[in-house]
Amino acid sequence: MPVVPSEALKARKTPRQARSSATMAAIHEATFQVLLSDGIGRLTTTRVAERAGVSVGTMYQYFPHKQALLYAVLDEYLEHVVVAVEEACLRFEGARLAEMSDGLTQAYLDAKLRHMPASLALYAVAAELDTAALVADVVRRVDQCIERLLQSASDAAFDDLGKVTFALRTMLVGTVRAGLENDASPAALAMLRTQLPIMCRAYLATVSRQ
Amino acid sequence: MPVVPSEALKARKTPRQARSSATMAAIHEATFQVLLSDGIGRLTTTRVAERAGVSVGTMYQYFPHKQALLYAVLDEYLEHVVVAVEEACLRFEGARLAEMSDGLTQAYLDAKLRHMPASLALYAVAAELDTAALVADVVRRVDQCIERLLQSASDAAFDDLGKVTFALRTMLVGTVRAGLENDASPAALAMLRTQLPIMCRAYLATVSRQ
DNA sequence: ACCTGAACACCGTTCAAGT
DNA sequence: ACCTGAACACCGTTCAAGT
Numbered sequence: 001m002p003v004v005p006s007e008a009l010k011a012r013k014t015p016r017q018a019r020s021s022a023t024m025a026a027i028h029e030a031t032f033q034v035l036l037s038d039g040i041g042r043l044t045t046t047r048v049a050e051r052a053g054v055s056v057g058t059m060y061q062y063f064p065h066k067q068a069l070l071y072a073v074l075d076e077y078l079e080h081v082v083v084a085v086e087e088a089c090l091r092f093e094g095a096r097l098a099e100m101s102d103g104l105t106q107a108y109l110d111a112k113l114r115h116m117p118a119s120l121a122l123y124a125v126a127a128e129l130d131t132a133a134l135v136a137d138v139v140r141r142v143d144q145c146i147e148r149l150l151q152s153a154s155d156a157a158f159d160d161l162g163k164v165t166f167a168l169r170t171m172l173v174g175t176v177r178a179g180l181e182n183d184a185s186p187a188a189l190a191m192l193r194t195q196l197p198i199m200c201r202a203y204l205a206t207v208s209r210q
Numbered sequence: 211m212p213v214v215p216s217e218a219l220k221a222r223k224t225p226r227q228a229r230s231s232a233t234m235a236a237i238h239e240a241t242f243q244v245l246l247s248d249g250i251g252r253l254t255t256t257r258v259a260e261r262a263g264v265s266v267g268t269m270y271q272y273f274p275h276k277q278a279l280l281y282a283v284l285d286e287y288l289e290h291v292v293v294a295v296e297e298a299c300l301r302f303e304g305a306r307l308a309e310m311s312d313g314l315t316q317a318y319l320d321a322k323l324r325h326m327p328a329s330l331a332l333y334a335v336a337a338e339l340d341t342a343a344l345v346a347d348v349v350r351r352v353d354q355c356i357e358r359l360l361q362s363a364s365d366a367a368f369d370d371l372g373k374v375t376f377a378l379r380t381m382l383v384g385t386v387r388a389g390l391e392n393d394a395s396p397a398a399l400a401m402l403r404t405q406l407p408i409m410c411r412a413y414l415a416t417v418s419r420q
Numbered sequence: 421a422c423c424t425g426a427a428c429a430c431c432g433t434t435c436a437a438g439t
Numbered sequence: 440a441c442c443t444g445a446a447c448a449c450c451g452t453t454c455a456a457g458t
Contacts, residue, residue, distance in 0.1 A: 044451080046449095054423080055425060056452080057423065057424055057452095057453080060451095061422080065451075065452075066451065124337060127333075127337035128337075163405070164405075166398075166401050167409070170388045170389050170402075171384075174381075174387055175384040177384055177387070177388065178381075182342070182345050182349070187376075192380075195373070195374075195413075195417075198417060199381055199409065199412075202409075202416040203405075203409045206408055255432060255433080265443045265444060266433080266434095267435080267442065267444065268442055275433075276433090
């Protein structure tokens with residue numbers, strides 16, 4: 001359960017000097033490296049500061065607390081994923097329903113698999129933070145472009161587009177997470193690659209008109 | 211990231227005396243209460259011991275570490291869910307595919323919603339433990355009874371039953387989690403109630419013969 | 421102006437001392 | 440035999456002292 005309200009999670013104001021933002025980037029990068037090499041259970045502020053080559057005190061000048069370190073890394077990661085989804089939605093605008101479903105599914109899965117050890121570590125990171133505001137923003141952007149995509153289908157229409165978008169996104173995000181989180185085995189990956197497109201297509205075909 | 215291997219997570223050997231198991235039950239119950247009232251972020255060993263009316267030292271006689279407290283609570287919770295799924299699978303054995311799909315979907319969702327604040331808290335608990343062994347066992351039991359259920363469908367058959375079972379369970383578990391975790395709003399619950407059965411039915415209809 | 425790291429508070433865990 | 444809680448190690452965070 002998050003203890004710090006999400007408004008307080010962000011990094012401190014960016015300092016004016018160029019040297020400062022280099023230090024900030026070093027701390028950010030060090031957080032990511034420690035996360036991947038040691039895991040979130042062994043990620044301590046001392047270790048991150050050491051890896052970044054600064055003292056803990058300096059680190060606290062740029063990030064108000066440990067959660068802000070993780071928040072920044074999660075934020076950057078989610079941005080990648082959102083951009084991947086947005087690009088896919090633009091690419092398949094106006095296509096037939098089955099094609100756009102497959103395009104969206106593959107783009108999301110690819111984005112997750114491309115960053116693979118990181119994707120897993122970041123599910124754990126998200127669980128330790130109050131991600132309400134961050135997730136709300138991501139969901140808003142993703143739902144907006146998925147809704148536009150579905151709206152543009154050349155061979156289908158929906159009675160309640162908002163509900164279908166919500167359901168599709170929840171299924172997509174949830175199923176991929178469940179498939180990767182507990183065992184990202186070759187069998188699980190193969191299942192996602194083959195069955196996830198079928199699920200999404202089947203759902204959309206069922207709830208669409210024509 | 212879990213630091214303690216899952217084999218070491220269990221409670222210590224049950225003591226011989228009756229008084230002991232009462233103490234153990236009190237600690238177990240206290241863990242659950244503190245989890246729900248304070249959240250996992252504020253759940254400390256001191257607080258649990260205090261709530262249970264024992265000293266920390268005594269607590270450590272029954273549970274080797276904090277993770278074992280949480281493990282016990284998670285284990286009990288998952289048992290409830292597994293039993294609910296098993297019962298539903300027995301109840302719908304031999305039914306038509308659409309009926310068994312709806313029966314399974316509703317049973318799983320009901321089991322999650324019945325324990326509602328707890329279900330949410332336990333997603334967070336699971337993220338803090340090495341649940342590999344526990345989850346593997348739950349998955350084995352759930353997949354076994356779902357596979358038997360699908361096998362018995364009176365109006366459908368499957369080419370790769372194992373793969374379909376794996377995919378259906380992943381979709382079911384993942385979609386419900388995603389729907390509940392970030393906002394268990396009335397809108398999210400309504401979406402799960404209406405769309406989850408449609409998703410599962412649509413997927414199963416697509417991958418079945420006849 | 422910026423950095424350092426010893427010091428502080430808190431939490432998980434242990435173990436010498438009690439009954 | 441079982442319980443207690445002060446003591447220890449470790450971690451997040453601060454701030455007086457340095458440059």
